[in-house]
Amino acid sequence: MAEVVSFRKDPDKAGGGALVLRQLNDGVLRLTLNNPPANALSIAVLETLMGELQAAGEDSSVRVVIIASTGNVFSAGHDLKELTAHRTDADDGVAFFEESFALAADLMLEITRLPKPVIAEIDGLATAAGCQLVASCDLAICTDTATFCTPGVNIGLFCSTPMVAISRAAHRKQAMEMLLTGETIDASTAKDFGLVNRIVPKQYLTQVVTKYASVIASKSPEAIRIGKEAFYRQLEMPVEEAYTFAAEVMVDSMLTDDAEEGIGAFLGKRIPVWPEE
Structure with missing residues (x-):
């Protein structure tokens, strides 16, 4: 409802x-x-x-x-x-x-x-x-x-x-x-x-x-949060600095519970269940 x-x-x-x-x-x-x-x-x-x-x-x-x-x-x-x-x-x-x-x-x-x-x-x-x-x-x-x-x-x-x-x-x-x-x-x-x-x-x-x-x-709320912030921040950077920043974001993202669950679900051929915020 x-x-x-x-x-x-x-x-x-x-x-x-x-x-x-x-x-x-x-x-x-x-x-x-x-x-x-x-x-x-x-x-x-x-x-x-x-x-x-x-x-x-x-x-x-x-x-x-x-x-x-x-x-x-x-x-x-x-x-x-x-x-x-x-x-x-x-x-x-x-x-x-x-x-x-x-x-x-x-x-x-x-x-x-x-x-x-x-x-x-x-x-x-x-x-x-x-x-x-x-x-x-x-x-x-x-x-x-x-x-x-x-x-x-x-x-x-x-x-x-x-x-x-x-x-x-x-x-x-x-x-x-x-x-x-x-x-x-x-x-x-x-x-x-x-x-x-x-x-x-x-x-x-x-x-x-x-x-x-x-x-x-339906997507990972943590991935959306991190991604949206990173998107707008990198727009204001020179391209080399943007890539360095984006790589750091990717590393941090890999360490999140959502990434662990999402990748595990993909490899296990199942629907991910995102952790509660």
């Missing part, structure tokens, strides 16, 4: 509904942005997602995280109305702007540092920080009608923080194309650029994403 729990309610929403819906089923935690139509990344939403991810990192029953959304927009990025409202602050909004962008950066880093894979499930538009969220996830699967953009230049604001994640997910010149033009790209182009892994028909999106998550959840 799936466990459904809602956290962090927004008093401005009808009925005080949850900003992020939480569903845990067979090791797969689904976090659904629930603030349509824009699913904007307000301070409250960012804090909620951060709390959920931090809790997931400590919860041994969670093997994989999916970030999805309700409505026709995956996420329109930062809440521009919320940001604009603080222009009347005594400091012209500087403190609030710093808090908002720093919190978003912390969230993206939390995704990267989480010892469990995070999959973005995109149905609709992912724009600005919403596109940054997609780029920050380990995997991204979208519908054939999903679209992506970094439109900051259209409103006099270069998408500098989304640039960090997007330039590390997409090819350099294609990332610059998105950032400089602010134009919307379709799912096929996003896949060519490297922003998404797979494109599936809308009616099969959740089914396909859940299947991917379930396959990953």
